Amino acid sequence: MDEIKCNELNNIESEIFKDTLNKQIIFIEIKLKKTRIGFFNDKMGCTGEKEVIANHLNGGNARNLIQQFFKTDDACIICKKNKSLQRAHCHNYTRYDLLILAIDELYIDNITPIITGDIFRLFIVKHKLCPIYTLCRDCHQYYDKI
Numbered sequence: 001m002d003e004i005k006c007n008e009l010n011n012i013e014s015e016i017f018k019d020t021l022n023k024q025i026i027f028i029e030i031k032l033k034k035t036r037i038g039f040f041n042d043k044m045g046c047t048g049e050k051e052v053i054a055n056h057l058n059g060g061n062a063r064n065l066i067q068q069f070f071k072t073d074d075a076c077i078i079c080k081k082n083k084s085l086q087r088a089h090c091h092n093y094t095r096y097d098l099l100i101l102a103i104d105e106l107y108i109d110n111i112t113p114i115i116t117g118d119i120f121r122l123f124i125v126k127h128k129l130c131p132i133y134t135l136c137r138d139c140h141q142y143y144d145k146i
């Protein structure tokens with residue numbers, strides 16, 4: 001396991017961070033225009049406190065959306081193995097943090113519904129701040145411990 005390289009994943013000045021994020025920004029813009037992922041058409045209105053909405057979405061569909069939306073590279077970016085590949089969120093933002101950023105932008109008050117699909121779309125846009133790395137299971141476990 002490459003500890004130095006794993007540490008680079010959280011460093012916004014590192015090549016691996018900048019390179020992954022720059023590619024991801026373009027990927028998000030192109031894919032959002034043509035995607036047919038059903039979560040974006042979820043018309044259910046959410047009301048209540050921001051944290052409650054974020055927790056609810058974080059528990060299930062936000063995770064599934066990430067897995068469907070972001071593609072995985074061909075190999076682990078740390079060790080180059082191509083088995084058991086997973087998508088790992090950069091540690092600078094959690095999925096919950098990005099949901100809160102999206103909800104913040106749409107929120108009016110705790111009785112005015114905001115549309116779930118709109119939250120999901122903005123949640124994906126917020127990933128322009130946070131690279132998703134392709135890691136094998138071993139490197140992912142290691143990364144999550146540092």
Ligand SMILES: [Zn+2]
Binds near residue numbers: 077139
């Ligand atoms: Zn690996």
